[in-house]
Amino acid sequence: MQQKHNFGAGPCILAPSVMQQAANAVINWNDSGLSILEVSHRSAAFENVIRKTQLLVRELLNVPNDYSVLFLQGGASTQFAMVPMNFLQKKSRAAYLDTGYFAQKAIKEARLFGEVEIIASSKDKNYAYIPDYSSNDQRVAYLHCTSNNTIEGTEMFEFPGFGIPLVCDMSSDIFSRRINVRDFDLIYAGAQKNMGPAGMTLVIAKNKFLDSVKAEVPAMMDYRVFRDNDSMYNTPPVFSIYVAMLNLLWLKDQGGVEGIEKMNIKKANMLYQEIDRNPLFKGTANVAHRSRMNVTFKAIDEATEKAFLQFAEELGLVGIKGYRTVGGFRASLYNALPIASVEVLVNAMKQFENSRKLEQTLQLA
Structure with missing residues (x-):
């Protein structure tokens, strides 16, 4: 499985x-x-x-x-x-x-x-x-x-x-x-x-x-x-x-609330850094008020959003679709979510970006 x-x-x-x-x-x-x-x-x-x-x-x-x-x-x-x-x-x-x-x-x-x-x-x-x-x-x-x-x-x-x-x-x-x-x-x-x-x-x-x-x-x-x-x-x-x-x-x-807070900051920073780096995605919340628990972001267009959702699901990433009235993506990083799962999501975003670049290169060839 x-x-x-x-x-x-x-x-x-x-x-x-x-x-x-x-x-x-x-x-x-x-x-x-x-x-x-x-x-x-x-x-x-x-x-x-x-x-x-x-x-x-x-x-x-x-x-x-x-x-x-x-x-x-x-x-x-x-x-x-x-x-x-x-x-x-x-x-x-x-x-x-x-x-x-x-x-x-x-x-x-x-x-x-x-x-x-x-x-x-x-x-x-x-x-x-x-x-x-x-x-x-x-x-x-x-x-x-x-x-x-x-x-x-x-x-x-x-x-x-x-x-x-x-x-x-x-x-x-x-x-x-x-x-x-x-x-x-x-x-x-x-x-x-x-x-x-x-x-x-x-x-x-x-x-x-x-x-x-x-x-x-x-x-x-x-x-x-x-x-x-x-x-x-x-x-x-x-x-x-x-x-x-x-x-x-x-x-x-896990070190109590102090210990889990350090891990939550690390998880959130890892994902936000990729959102800010990746040209296919954009964060939706003001940087100073970004949640560590619920990371919201959008794709550059609707077609990209649908394609990434399917790509993510194929990799076992579930629950990232944004709230029905808002759209986009929402990744919830609650306490028990391991940092390894965040790494999988970040790598998926990078892989998706590379696949898009390859598609564009082939189209231009």
Whole structure:
């Protein structure tokens, strides 16, 4: 069977060792005679898993003690509504940074609960950059941003503080780089980009911020309910949390977030250098705001794009087609993607360029 190199935007790939452990646990978890899929979430064994996963999150991201680590369900899309439902009142206002498709979805949901002020937007350039922004309005309930824009291929590298609670969607770059958790009042991230399989959502929140909620919120949408019940108010996504634990243990073995960040920078630089060198391709994001996780680029014309897609597929390169509304290419370089896969993609781009040169030479002969 041909080896595949998966550059898909999500769900992310997992390290082979993580997948093997997860596969074994589906059949017989820790020699218990039970599958991880059927073990009780109230058992001591699983309570140990959820505690260990919380501790790994705290260790890898250096989460302060006055923050809670929660495992929820519903993905980041549920967080788009859950954040304003908790923190935005009808007579209050929230500030949002508009940097792309998913930021737009968050803005749309927030408007159901109160007034939304878009403090800056990069829509004028098809979201190809991160706009400068500032807010001195202390009356806003919170400022919301998206750290990495998976479709547009841009990433925030600075998070200026304005004395306003900062809420951040980190779904696609969580655990890929070092962050200062204290810069944020609430971080949320769907697990399926860098943490594990789909089905679980990570929330890291300052307790003081959670305690500021005055709204009447349904229990399943109330962060405090999950905090006070150790993320087990209802049946948690057992398998997703278990695989996340395995994946975070793997990450720790790679040198933690600091170690994986160095590798992610190396992978991204390798691909961007080829995009900038190769006359058949062009990057779509502003150079200063290029994402390390989702590299977006286009071919010089539609015919070249189609030809390279076919060429890449023949070499086992999958998932590089750009988002349906954007086109072009998108190569996602999540944590578990080996640098060898990036080398295969870069070599494919070089081979494709050489084949085009040969075709042109033969046509002129």
